[in-house]
Amino acid sequence: MLENKQPGISKTDGRLVSLDAFRGAAIAAMILVNNPGKWSKVYAQFRHAQWNGWTFADCVFPFFLFIVGVAIAFSLGRRKESTDPGGKILPRILRRTCILFGLGLLLNGFPDYDLSDLRIPGVLQRIAICYLIASVFVLKTRIIIQVYATAGLLISYWLMLEFIPVPGVGAGSLEPGTNLASYVDGLLLQGHLWYNIRPFDPEGILSTIPAIGTTLMGVLTGHWLRSSRSVQEKAVGMLVGGILLLIAGQILNIWLPINKGIWTSSYAIFMTGMALACLAMFCWLMDVKGYKRPATPLLVFGMNAIAAYVLSELLSKTIRTLRVTQSDGTRIRLKTYIFDNFFAPLADGKRASLIFAVSFVFLMFLVVWAMWRKRWFLKV
Numbered sequence: 001m002l003e004n005k006q007p008g009i010s011k012t013d014g015r016l017v018s019l020d021a022f023r024g025a026a027i028a029a030m031i032l033v034n035n036p037g038k039w040s041k042v043y044a045q046f047r048h049a050q051w052n053g054w055t056f057a058d059c060v061f062p063f064f065l066f067i068v069g070v071a072i073a074f075s076l077g078r079r080k081e082s083t084d085p086g087g088k089i090l091p092r093i094l095r096r097t098c099i100l101f102g103l104g105l106l107l108n109g110f111p112d113y114d115l116s117d118l119r120i121p122g123v124l125q126r127i128a129i130c131y132l133i134a135s136v137f138v139l140k141t142r143i144i145i146q147v148y149a150t151a152g153l154l155i156s157y158w159l160m161l162e163f164i165p166v167p168g169v170g171a172g173s174l175e176p177g178t179n180l181a182s183y184v185d186g187l188l189l190q191g192h193l194w195y196n197i198r199p200f201d202p203e204g205i206l207s208t209i210p211a212i213g214t215t216l217m218g219v220l221t222g223h224w225l226r227s228s229r230s231v232q233e234k235a236v237g238m239l240v241g242g243i244l245l246l247i248a249g250q251i252l253n254i255w256l257p258i259n260k261g262i263w264t265s266s267y268a269i270f271m272t273g274m275a276l277a278c279l280a281m282f283c284w285l286m287d288v289k290g291y292k293r294p295a296t297p298l299l300v301f302g303m304n305a306i307a308a309y310v311l312s313e314l315l316s317k318t319i320r321t322l323r324v325t326q327s328d329g330t331r332i333r334l335k336t337y338i339f340d341n342f343f344a345p346l347a348d349g350k351r352a353s354l355i356f357a358v359s360f361v362f363l364m365f366l367v368v369w370a371m372w373r374k375r376w377f378l379k380v
Contacts, residue, residue, distance in 0.1 A: 024302030037356030069218020245273030
């Protein structure tokens with residue numbers, strides 16, 4: 001659903017301006033790492049870690065889920081205080097959840113829509129589930145319960161990975177294909193996963209539990225930002241909290257490796273620390289120091305984040321699907337043709353691939369900028 005609003009950068013629906021800018025940065029980064037010119041020519045930081053550890057690319061999705069949580073605290077917190085949450089808000093939450101999940105399935109199937117092996121999990125599907133559960137917590141529980149729930153989710157997931165045995169493997173394996181999360185995905189979603197040869201999905205069923213924890217940590221941050229403290233206090237508090245969580249995540253990494261593939265609890269804690277520190281920086285620069293205008297491109301992305309992501313995925317799949325005929329009669333993918341003829345001559349392999357990715361982000365910016373100028377904002 002498109003909403004028509006007056007564009008501006010001083011306020012964004014009552015939230016701190018820095019929140020939309022941070023969301024825009026996360027979406028731009030997500031589009032960047034998803035669209036290199038060639039996957040064989042990518043700088044290490046723009047690839048996901050092979051298994052344990054982390055790179056720049058591994059920060060993007062938890063950042064976005066964290067932002068979803070912050071936004072939930074703002075939007076539902078105000079409605080909970082001003083209206084009866086029963087019966088009015090829940091249908092809207094369910095509707096938004098279904099639309100997000102449906103958009104995710106649409107992207108997974110595009111352009112063939114072969115239901116026999118359609119991938120069911122995905123980025124938007126995980127956002128939908130995390131949004132639903134975190135929203136219910138905000139509407140139905142007190143903040144202290146949300147704190148306990150966050151800790152409980154992360155601890156229980158760790159215990160499950162450590163102590164529930166995988167048939168033929170035993171308990172405690174955290175290796176690819178033999179861990180509990182992979183086993184559950186293969187058992188329940190066989191043939192409908194990101195990687196079906198050795199059943200595994202980075203947005204799988206069990207690993208959504210700590211992802212909900214990431215979203216709830218965003219909710220708790222949103223409560224902090226909605227408090228009566230000064231903006232300076234809020235920024236400093238987030239920075240201190242971020243540093244503490246970064247330290248905690250690194251300590252936990254000794255026993256439970258930081259791992260995006262199965263979204264380990266240490267990964268959730270570490271990445272929330274990183275997100276807190278980044279949001280503190282955005283808050284300090286924009287809401288304390290007032291540097292809003294330089295961040296306009298990020299705000300443009302942030303105010304149409306879902307539209308930017310969906311359009312980028314549709315365009316990416318389209319240019320990878322369409323084929324063109326070369327002068328020698330061979331047929332190649334349109335994306336390969338564009339990269340080889342327009343970007344490869346500009347620089348060596350990795351730099352050319354990065355230039356392609358940056359150009360793709362810029363193209364998406366032009367689209368959402370045009371929407372922003374026309375006051376079109378996609379709300380699901």
